Amino acid sequence: MDEDDDTIPQAVHAALARTAIDADDVEVALGDTIVRGTTPQSERPALPELPPVPAALRPHYRIRVGDGDPVELDRPVHLGRKPRLTRVPSSVQPRLVAVQSPDGGISATHLELREQGAAVVATDMRTLNGSEVRVPGSPVRTLRRGESVVVTPGTRIDLGEGVVVEILNPGRTEAAR
Numbered sequence: 001m002d003e004d005d006d007t008i009p010q011a012v013h014a015a016l017a018r019t020a021i022d023a024d025d026v027e028v029a030l031g032d033t034i035v036r037g038t039t040p041q042s043e044r045p046a047l048p049e050l051p052p053v054p055a056a057l058r059p060h061y062r063i064r065v066g067d068g069d070p071v072e073l074d075r076p077v078h079l080g081r082k083p084r085l086t087r088v089p090s091s092v093q094p095r096l097v098a099v100q101s102p103d104g105g106i107s108a109t110h111l112e113l114r115e116q117g118a119a120v121v122a123t124d125m126r127t128l129n130g131s132e133v134r135v136p137g138s139p140v141r142t143l144r145r146g147e148s149v150v151v152t153p154g155t156r157i158d159l160g161e162g163v164v165v166e167i168l169n170p171g172r173t174e175a176a177r
Contacts, residue, residue, distance in 0.1 A: 059170040061120050061153070063113055065099060070168055073115040078125070079165065080110035105129060105160040111143075113151075113165070120167055122157060123148040132158040 062070040063077065071077060076094040078084075081101035085093065086109075099106060107127040114121050124130055124143045131143045136154040143149060143157075151157070155167040 061115050061170050062168040064166045064168055065097060066164060070171070071095065071097060073113060073120065076112055076114040078109050078112050079159065080108050080125070081106045082108045084109055099159065099163045101161055101163070103161055106163060110159050111157065111165070113167075116150075119150045120152070120155075121148050122151050122155075129160060131160070134158070 061073045063073065064070050065079065075092050077097055078094045079097045079099055081099060081104070083096040083098060085096070094112070099110075107125065107129075109125045110127050111131055112123040112125055114123070122131075122133065122143065124145055124147050126146050128145075130145065130147075132140055133143050133149055133151065134140050134156045135151060141149075151167050153167050153169040157165045157167075159165065
């Protein structure tokens with residue numbers, strides 16, 4: 001393998017050189033090493049332990065409001081007809097996403113969505129009418145004042161007045177490509 005080839009990080013290549021696995025049968029994607037050789041799994045030597053992918057490099061979950069562009073959950077997102085920052089300062093400022101509410105049925109700051117480790121948490125921001133949460137494979141439930149729920153990709157959250165937020169799988173934004 002050419003020393004200038006950075007397809008497989010040099011540390012991984014060096015570790016694989018000490019094993020019986022051909023480096024050409026290995027792919028590294030987002031910190032996961034995938035062996036694609038013809039040797040049966042039971043006969044393969046154990047792969048070296050790789051360091052975890054730093055959080056800053058992992059793709060984040062995303063949301064889509066209506067048919068708009070995806071919004072990355074790299075920080076909390078506050079949705080509402082006129083979302084504002086909370087009175088309690090935090091180290092990470094939330095992204096404010098305004099939605100249309102001609103009848104005023106959606107609260108000023110209606111819903112917070114945040115990535116919490118490997119999960120997405122939806123929190124009602126103490127609204128009067130709540131939100132309907134449709135998690136795939138589960139019955140519809142109403143998110144009440146101040147209540148939080150873990151949601152998965154494919155979940156649709158109806159804020160009212162036809163405004164629906166969809167939780168999307170982690171992915172790269174256009175800027176990151």
